[in-house]
Amino acid sequence: MTLKFVEGIKADVTADIVYMMCPMHLLKLDELIRELDKGQVLEIMTDYDGAMEDIPAWCSRTGNEFIGIEETEEYYKFYIRKLTD
Amino acid sequence: MxxxxxxxxxxxxxxxxxxxxxxxxxxxxxxxxxxxxxxxxxxxxxxxxxxxxxxxxxxxxxxxxxxxxxxxxxxxxxxxxxxxxxxxxxxxxxxxxxxxxxxxxxxxxxxxxxxxxxxxxxxxxxxxxxxxxxxxxxxxxxxxxxxxxxxxxxxxxxxxxxxxxxxxxxxxxxxxxxxxxxxxxxxxxxxxxxxxxxxxxxxxxxxxxxxxxxxxxxxxxxxxxxxxxxxxxxxxxxxxxxxxxxxxxxxxxREEMNDRMEHVRKLRDRLVQGIAGIPNVYLTGHPENRLPNHASFVVEFIEGEAMLLMLAMKGIYTASGSACSSKALKSSPVLLSLGVPTALAQGSIVFTLGRGNTEEEVDFALAEFPQIVSKLRAMSPFANKGWDYGTKNDTCYVGG
Missing domain, CATH: 3.40.640.10 (Type I PLP-dependent aspartate aminotransferase-like (Major domain))
Structure with a gap:
């Protein structure tokens, strides 16, 4: 999967899990996506490089949209739109 | 014992x-x-x-x-x-x-x-x-x-x-x-x-x-x-x-906090009052803003370790500086940071009370401690002639 880099995406919910260990990015994603309404956007902030593979793969497996990634000096911001009920 | x-x-x-x-x-x-x-x-x-x-x-x-x-x-x-x-x-x-x-x-x-x-x-x-x-x-x-x-x-x-x-x-x-x-x-x-x-x-x-x-x-x-x-x-x-x-x-x-604090504070105050009667012993730390179970002193002319061990021989367990400093026979950095002269910092003795302690135990310590101090001072070459602290000033370290 090709990673799509984005800028200025507005999120409905943000999870700052910078410095939290793998696989917290997947556990948080799974937990928070349940709290969103269909069409809403989740932002995950993490410094874990492996998330670049895991989060798009999770989206494709669960039928949610991986909007893209924004890179900062210290961490990544991942944007996911909830498409499932 | x-x-x-x-x-x-x-x-x-x-x-x-x-x-x-x-x-x-x-x-x-x-x-x-x-x-x-x-x-x-x-x-x-x-x-x-x-x-x-x-x-x-x-x-x-x-x-x-x-x-x-x-x-x-x-x-x-x-x-x-x-x-x-x-x-x-x-x-x-x-x-x-x-x-x-x-x-x-x-x-x-x-x-x-x-x-x-x-x-x-x-x-x-x-x-x-x-x-x-x-x-x-x-x-x-x-x-x-x-x-x-x-x-x-x-x-x-x-x-x-x-x-x-x-x-x-x-x-x-x-x-x-x-x-x-x-x-x-x-x-x-x-x-x-x-x-x-x-x-x-x-x-x-x-x-x-x-x-x-x-x-x-x-x-x-x-x-x-x-x-x-x-x-x-x-x-x-x-x-x-x-x-x-x-x-x-x-x-x-959380449930017993107030009772525990009241209990140890009473015992601590009794202990401090009793020890205050021994000459050349100073309370360290803040006289009011301090833990309710905590009574810490520096005793002139003798070593904390010696006091601690003699108290322990009577079944009274105390500390001299922190547990770590005490073990290394090192002057406590905390006492030195208060401006306590190095020689005096060696005479640190700390009593910290708990929920199981009683007034009788405090009275026992108050009966034994002055005798131990006297015994050790009788052996100390400094007890009679005193110490020249060099930089000692009137406002350093003394709590009260």
Missing amino acids: KMCYFDHAATNPLHPEVLESMMPFFKEEFGNALSVYDLGMHAREAVEHARAEVAALINAKPGTIVFTSSGVEANNFALRGAAIARKQQGNHVIVSKAEHHSVLNSARFLEKQGFVVTYLPVDNHGLVAPDLLKKSIINETVLISITHASREIGTVEPIKELSAVAKERGVAFHTDAIASTGNIPVDVQDLGVDMLSMTGHQMYGPKGIGALYIREGTRIAPLIYGGIQEGGRRAGTENVAYVVGMGRAAQLA
């Missing part, structure tokens, strides 16, 4: 109800708290119940509590983890000179990693001045760590004022509350701290378990890498029995 244990700053005896709460988790409830079947679920429920109890003790949300192997680990985690997580923002850290070794040595480690550390002086009672802290903050300051209460001199710092200074400048603030949590009211909302360290065995829980409070939104790099235990912040299979013990200890401390 009856034992009079007056070294509660070193450790507390385990509360019988704490031990009882732990026992099932050494035996039939041995599950891993991450296992998804019922045995693991029981362990998980017990860990989360304990987390809620520890959180309630300091008025925090359960999710902000990370269990560690000790208070010292919590201090290391806070200092190293918070500094490393902020290294892009700046490389300056502030601690006081009167911190425990676990804070001072973590700060020294950070210096080797390229951080610059300011070691703030304290006044003759061990207090950090908020004004001085304010002046010490620079644009590169990313972390401040000041102890809540000193194990060695009992002084309780004005953490609320100090953390407000940090907040004004957007600097993360940690406090080592190992000696205070469970012994006096500790409220993280009121104190305004971002991180707070505590330990089980200072609240009649087991040794080998501690916790770090981390305010929501506070970034901290892990000290121990591995899996997702403790919310992905501290790896390692949870020590369920000890976590449960700390939780029960926290619950009992």
Whole structure:
């Protein structure tokens, strides 16, 4: 999967899990996506490089949209739109 | 021989109800708290119940509590983890000179990693001045760590004022509350701290378990890498029995706090009053703003170790400086930071009282201690001619 880099995406919910260990990015994603309404956007902030593979793969497996990634000096911001009920 | 244990700053005896709460988790409830079947679920429920109890003790949300192997680990985690997580923002850290070794040595480690550390002086009672802290903050300051209460001199710092200074400048603030949590009211909302360290065995829980409070939104790099235990912040299979013990200890401390404080304060005041009658003995630390169970002194012309051992021969257990300094026969850095001359700092003796102590035990100590001081002074070559302290001044170290 090709990673799509984005800028200025507005999120409905943000999870700052910078410095939290793998696989917290997947556990948080799974937990928070349940709290969103269909069409809403989740932002995950993490410094874990492996998330670049895991989060798009999770989206494709669960039928949610991986909007893209924004890179900062210290961490990544991942944007996911909830498409499932 | 009856034992009079007056070294509660070193450790507390385990509360019988704490031990009882732990026992099932050494035996039939041995599950891993991450296992998804019922045995693991029981362990998980017990860990989360304990987390809620520890959180309630300091008025925090359960999710902000990370269990560690000790208070010292919590201090290391806070200092190293918070500094490393902020290294892009700046490389300056502030601690006081009167911190425990676990804070001072973590700060020294950070210096080797390229951080610059300011070691703030304290006044003759061990207090950090908020004004001085304010002046010490620079644009590169990313972390401040000041102890809540000193194990060695009992002084309780004005953490609320100090953390407000940090907040004004957007600097993360940690406090080592190992000696205070469970012994006096500790409220993280009121104190305004971002991180707070505590330990089980200072609240009649087991040794080998501690916790770090981390305010929501506070970034901290892990000290121990591995899996997702403790919310992905501290790896390692949870020590369920000890976590449960700390939780029960926290619950009992919250319920019995006022009674315990009242009990030890009365005994402490009786002890201080009695010892004040011995010539050339000085209270160290703040005379009022101090832990209610804490009575610390420096005794002229004799060594703390000698007093401690002679008291121990009578069944009276005390400390001389911190447990670590005492073992190394080293002058306490905390006492030196108050301006206590090196020679006098060697005469440190610390009594810390607990829920099990009685008035009779205090009276026994008050009967024995002056005799021990007299006996040792009779052997001291300095007792008759006195000491030339060189830099001693009238305002240093003396509490009252």
